[in-house]
Amino acid sequence: MxxxxxxxxxxxxxxxxxxxxxxxxxxxxxxxxxxxxxxxxxxxxxxxxxxxxxxxxxxxxxxxxxxxxxxxxxxxxxxxxxxxxxxxxxxxxxxxxxxxxxxxxxxxxxxxxxxxxxxxxxxxxxxxxxxxxxxxxxxxxxxxxxxxxxxxxxxxLRLSLPRPTKNLMDPNWTQAGFLLALERFGYDVTDPMAAIMAFQRRFRPEMIDGEVDAECRMILLALLLPKPQGDD
CATH class of the missing domain: 3.40.80.10 (Peptidoglycan recognition protein-like)
Incomplete structure (x- = not known):
């Protein structure tokens, strides 16, 4: 280069x-x-x-x-x-x-x-x-x-984490549970809405609404597994 x-x-x-x-x-x-x-x-x-x-x-x-x-x-x-x-x-x-x-x-x-x-x-x-x-x-x-x-x-190209798409399961976390998991993943959750939107912007960019739904929960759970599985 x-x-x-x-x-x-x-x-x-x-x-x-x-x-x-x-x-x-x-x-x-x-x-x-x-x-x-x-x-x-x-x-x-x-x-x-x-x-x-x-x-x-x-x-x-x-x-x-x-x-x-x-x-x-x-x-x-x-x-x-x-x-x-x-x-x-x-x-x-x-x-x-x-x-x-x-x-x-x-x-x-x-x-x-x-x-x-x-x-x-x-x-x-x-x-x-x-x-x-x-x-x-x-x-x-x-x-x-x-x-x-x-x-x-x-x-x-294995230069970033993929968006998980395979074998997704909904852990049915409450919002508080989701935020705990999000913090475990790496995000600062001091401002919960901002943290949720940042996560969506990265891993579910087609809908950035700050709302914790089943899709967000499934994606985050998969990301916390040892090997996230996606189409990428």
């Missing part, structure tokens, strides 16, 4: 080994504005990422992988209760996002994302369950990369 260096000064030293990949969308009106912000040392909220993937598939490297980029913010996942930035490689995918005309991700762009994720996953032996979206680790604040992101394409 041809990667173009476009260094950002917004980084510091890691405090944890790399064990995660976090996918974002840029959420700005155009790529140039997003890249400029990720490289701006004078921004009020200094942010950065390790990589940016443009809509035509071009990949920019802003921060070396051995450094801590500032992309996750206040976030947690599984056994990492804070400082996700130290444990992760952050990839920003150019897309205007929900505020500026959210749209499908071009095939060329996703092809580059797949190659990049594959290389990083192999480099650090990252598990599928630790390849996540920003909304997974910060459900109260974030919606990216959003319901249009084709997680299924990554799942088919």
């Amino acid at each position: 041809n990667i173009i260096d476009a260094a950002s000064p917004n980084f510091d030293e890691r405090a944890r080994p790399i064990s995660m990949i976090v996918l974002h969308y840029t959420g700005m009106q155009d790529a140039d504005s997003a890249i400029a912000r990720l490289r701006d040392p004078e921004s009020a909220n200094r942010v950065s990422a390790h990589y940016v993937v443009a809509e035509d598939g071009t990949v920019l490297r802003l921060v070396p992988e051995d450094k801590r980029a500032w992309h996750a913010g206040l976030a947690s996942w599984r056994d990492i209760p804070s400082d996700i930035n130290s444990a992760s490689v952050g990839i920003e995918i150019v897309n205007p996002g929900h505020e500026f005309g959210y749209r499908p991700f071009p095939d060329e762009q996703i092809a580059s994302v797949v190659q990049l994720v594959m290389q990083i996953k192999d480099r650090y032996q990252i598990t599928r369950g630790n390849i996540v979206g920003h909304s997974d680790i910060a459900p109260q604040r974030k919606r990216d990369p959003g319901e249009l992101f084709p997680w299924s394409k990554l799942a088919r």
Whole structure:
């Protein structure tokens, strides 16, 4: 993969080994504005990422992988209760996002994302369950990369968890039981509605209503099994 260096000064030293990949969308009106912000040392909220993937598939490297980029913010996942930035490689995918005309991700762009994720996953032996979206680790604040992101394409290559589709059973959890299971899976459930919607955005994107129904319960139960079975 041809990667173009476009260094950002917004980084510091890691405090944890790399064990995660976090996918974002840029959420700005155009790529140039997003890249400029990720490289701006004078921004009020200094942010950065390790990589940016443009809509035509071009990949920019802003921060070396051995450094801590500032992309996750206040976030947690599984056994990492804070400082996700130290444990992760952050990839920003150019897309205007929900505020500026959210749209499908071009095939060329996703092809580059797949190659990049594959290389990083192999480099650090990252598990599928630790390849996540920003909304997974910060459900109260974030919606990216959003319901249009084709997680299924990554799942088919074992680069993310699949949406379970086989041998589904309804455990008939109450909402409280569902939230306990969701927390066990990895989500912060401090805001129950936000956590449920983040789960749906990732694993049942055709209906994001914040309601716990039989389908949500069946999907989550299957994800908690040792080997989730899906079409991917």
